[in-house]
Amino acid sequence: MEFLQQNWHWATLAAVTGGWLLIDTVRAKADKTLLSAVEATMLINREDAVVIDVREQAEFAQGHIPNARHIPFSELESRKNELEKLRGLPLILCCASGARSGNAIATLKKAGFEKLFNLRGGIFEWEKAGQPLSRGSKNKDKEKGKKK
Template sequence: MSTPENTPQPGYYNLTPAQFSTEIRQPGAVLLDVRRPDEFAQGHLPDAVNIEVTAPDFAQRVAALDKAAPTYVYCRSGARSAKAAEQLAQAGFTHVTNMLGGVLDWPEPLTMR
């Protein structure tokens, strides 16, 4: 029986926050926060890039990212990031991972820098 963690979705993987925390430490990883800029300003994961998934220019902005780089996506609860992960996979990104539960379940301190 499969569990939600590590279950392949069409083109991306889901990880628990603990698994996600370990994975994002690899060299070359791109950490993508897809929440609104005001949410991002209230606290985000260190070194995250903020590109709002609901912004009209989302596809154009992510097209500037390296499609071959491991890309880790998160939001507040995991819903918007799953949508973004699917869009990234459809756009040709080869290693996309979504964090289940979002920052609501993130066990480490957030940064405001």
């Protein structure tokens, strides 16, 4: 007890930090749209989920999930008709950290899409989990395929 009285500020800091971690964990479990890299891979393999990368072209070219479709968030509103044929499939939206893809989910929900998921932590967490990345733009990948 004497230790706590002398170090009350450290005890308070530990309690507050622990509380934030607990709240964040509960919130993440409650949000069924957030997927880890492993959960996203399972959804891709089991339910033919399609990955939509909403980062800008330069970010996409630096590394993206293999077979991801690239629709920058700034163009999503004008290009959402490209996703109409995918309406029945689960869509996994991703960006660098998960923030833009969260906004993209809101945009697509307003358009009537239902099976929407957000890659928790974005490409950063995907790569950290040891998942593969493709480099370059899709157009460059297609050109390489034609040359082979």
